Amino acid sequence: MxxxxxxxxxxxxxxxxxxxxxxxxxxxxxxxxWAGGATYSFRDDDTGDEVDNGQHLFMECTTAYRAFLERLGTLDLTFRQERLHVPVFDEGGRRSDLWSSNLPLGLHLAPALLRYRHLSLGQKLQIARAFLSLRFLQVHERGRLEAITFHQWLREKRQSPDTIREFWDFLTLPTLNCRASEASASQALFVLEEGFQKDARAVAVAVPATGLSALHVDPAIRAIEGRGGTFSxxxxxxxxxxxxxxxxxxxxxxxxxxxxxxxxxxxxxxxxxxxxxxxxxxxxxxxxxxxFEPAPILNLHLWFDRPVADFHFAAFIRSEVQWAFNRTRLGGEEESRGQRLVLSLSAPGDLFDLNQEQVRDRILPQLRRALPPAREAELVRYRVTKEPEATFVPAPGLVxxxxxxxxxxxxxxxxxxxxxxxxxxxxxxxxxxxxxxxxxxxxxx
Ligand SMILES: Cc1cc2nc3c(=O)[nH]c(=O)nc-3n(C[C@H](O)[C@H](O)[C@H](O)COP(=O)(O)OP(=O)(O)OC[C@H]3O[C@@H](n4cnc5c(N)ncnc54)[C@H](O)[C@@H]3O)c2cc1C
Structure with a gap:
């Protein structure tokens, strides 16, 4: 046909x-x-580097996308964790990691959460209570989750505004591109169930080690054309x-x-x-x-003259920085001559309307406070990529x-x-x- x-x-x-x-x-x-839609890469004129329109990550539980890469023969062009491990920096540069242990499902994140220094004991108890509520969610409760926001659900589970901002928004921003107050409870809880309640390895993070076009766009076009199809x-x-x-x-x-x-x-x-x-x-x-409403994402690409990051990627708390990806390390490139970091800013709000220089001036000082080695390093180049229609807002009531x-x-x-x-x-x-x-x-x- x-x-x-x-x-x-x-x-x-x-x-x-x-x-x-x-x-x-x-x-x-x-x-x-060109093909790829929300996922493509292009060559940066100044450096010759392959730059993505926006940094992407996926997880062990995203089985269809992984299978797609396997089918294209490019899964090896990704950096994949065995188990979740994310360094988290606070606004002053204090680091505390989140990781998944070998303990059985349900307890696998407990050791990391217990030792996690960015939240108080009271906040951790609130979080444990919310996860327990999710575990024992009754069938009759599920129906109304489509109609309420995740924020409403969290308030019902006695999560404080600080815990919502510093933990739950921290999870919804990279996964839903919005805060708990905008997402439907059902969409947010779907992500938590897939990520935390089915398999201890589910949230292990994977990141492209090459540009998105080389990873899946060009190989898919070649495969389609190889089967007699046409790309116009x-x-x-x-x-x-x-x-x-x-x-x-x-x-x-x-x-x-x-x-x-x-x-x-x-x-x-x-x-x-x-x-x-x-x-x-x-x-x-x-x-x-x-x-359906579109939601934007903004990326700030930074080229430093020396190494500033000893991680593949990291998250940031109480800072607008959100997530940083060390593209130099991810790409397996030599780091001693400098590193390229990409900062991915979900639900960027008014930042999205600023010009490139204004974005740099607002975000770079925050990165330098949170990541001490970046304070001494010289920024040799930067660029901003903006995607106004990156995702849809998973608001309550969507069918x-x-x-x-x-x-x-x-x-x-x-x-x-x-x-x-x-x-x-x-x-x-x-x-x-x-x-x-x-x-x-x-x-x-
Ligand atoms: C910056 C950014 C970061 C993201 N981060 C992640 C992440 O970390 N992990 C993750 O899993 N997802 C992430 N996403 C979301 C993910 O990329 C998208 O959900 C997904 O790629 C959407 O694919 P799609 O094919 O449904 O839509 P699209 O990619 O939007 O494709 C639609 C295509 O239709 C074309 N088109 C539009 N109008 C017409 C027309 N009239 N005629 C012909 N063609 C038309 C468009 O040009 C486009 O190529 C991110 C997205 C962005 C932009």
């Missing part, structure tokens, strides 16, 4: 690979000159035409059009809606998509669609689909393979 896939982000690439594997003739239509860049879709209750064709930006037997939308919800006729937008599940739609030959993929996972590479890959399987089943029915 001839299949048109709109959007060549991870969801489109995963759908394309799965469909091509199942013998369909696919064309990926991408509005930009600068092929933005302007309109999805509907006739007799099915998609009849796509109108492209440059006045061209394309016709296929079936279609996969692998677009963000706010990108898909304007392409559809008004009467289709009013139908479920399309009408649910109005409620996430499945792959099938009332238009029988249109299927939905994208990290916003009902995979259970937040807006992540895991969700994008899962949604792409699910949409491909649904399309294939429909084609063979």
């Amino acid at each position: 001839k299949v048109g896939i709109i959007g060549a982000g991870l969801a489109g690439l995963a759908a394309g690979l799965e469909l091509a594997d199942r013998g369909h003739e696919v064309e990926l239509l991408e509005r930009r000159p 860049s600068r092929a933005g879709v302007d309109r999805i035409d509907i006739k007799d209750g099915r998609v009849s064709g796509l109108a492209l930006r440059e006045g061209e059009s394309r016709t296929f037997d079936a279609y996969v939308s692998a677009l963000a919800p706010w990108r898909l809606l304007p392409l559809l006729p008004e009467e289709v937008r009013r139908m479920e599940p399309f009408s649910w998509l109005e409620a 996430r669609p499945g792959a099938r739609t009332p238009l029988p030959n249109l299927f939905l993929a994208g990290s916003y689909a009902n995979t259970g996972w937040p807006a992540t590479m895991e969700s994008a890959v899962r949604s792409g393979t699910t949409a491909a399987a649904a399309l294939d089943a429909w084609a063979n029915a």
Whole structure:
């Protein structure tokens, strides 16, 4: 069957690979000159370094994304921990690590939490109480978790504002790209259950050791093309035409059009809606998509003239820095001549509106306070990358669609689909393979 896939982000690439594997003739239509969507890399003119549009990490429990890399033969181009180990620095440079021990599931984080110096004993007892509540969550309680914020749930479990800010927001920022006050309780608890209650190794962190394009974008395009598929860049879709209750064709930006037997939308919800006729937008599940809001992420890339970090990555507490990744070490490069750090700032708020220099001037002094070796080091280069539509806000009340739609030959993929996972590479890959399987089943029915 001839299949048109709109959007060549991870969801489109995963759908394309799965469909091509199942013998369909696919064309990926991408509005930009390059593929990858929210995940790509480019060459920094000054240094020649491969820079990501935004630092990404994944975890042991993100099995679909790991399997995708295995299928592409690139899982080895990642740095993967056996078990969780994250150095955490406070605003004054005091370090205390979080790690996962060999104790049985449920107790595996206890030794680290007991020794963790950035929280008081009272805060640790609150956290233990919240984890116990999650463990014994009753079925009847689950229903309302969709409707309330994680913050509300935490307050019900008697978590203080300090504990929410210094521990729970610390977990939701990198995983949900928002604070507890914005996330639905069900989405946040899903992450906690996947990460902390199923397998002691689940939260072991993995980070690309190479640029995202070399890791999964280019290999996926090559694999799709190797199976007879096509990647068309600068092929933005302007309109999805509907006739007799099915998609009849796509109108492209440059006045061209394309016709296929079936279609996969692998677009963000706010990108898909304007392409559809008004009467289709009013139908479920399309009408649910109005409620999705994009959320930004900002990255500050810093080149220092000497080593400043003795870790692969670290987290920061009571500081706007959040997370730092030592790209030089992750890439296995020589560190004595300097290090490149990438600071990943989720839910950046007003920082997002500042220019590059203003971002540097606000964040660098905080990094230097929290990371003493950076105080003496000279910053030889910096750049800021901003992604205004990095993720969707996992707000209470969102209804996430499945792959099938009332238009029988249109299927939905994208990290916003009902995979259970937040807006992540895991969700994008899962949604792409699910949409491909649904399309294939429909084609063979
Ligand atoms: C800075 C940043 C950091 C992140 N950190 C992490 C992380 O650490 N871990 C993690 O798992 N996830 C992370 N994410 C989220 C993750 O990258 C996304 O959830 C995922 O990649 C989304 O994939 P997608 O295919 O659903 O959507 P997208 O990547 O948005 O793909 C949609 C594609 O459609 C194209 N398109 C749009 N309109 C049209 C049109 N009209 N016609 C044709 N094409 C069109 C777009 O150009 C794009 O290529 C991060 C995202 C960003 C931006």
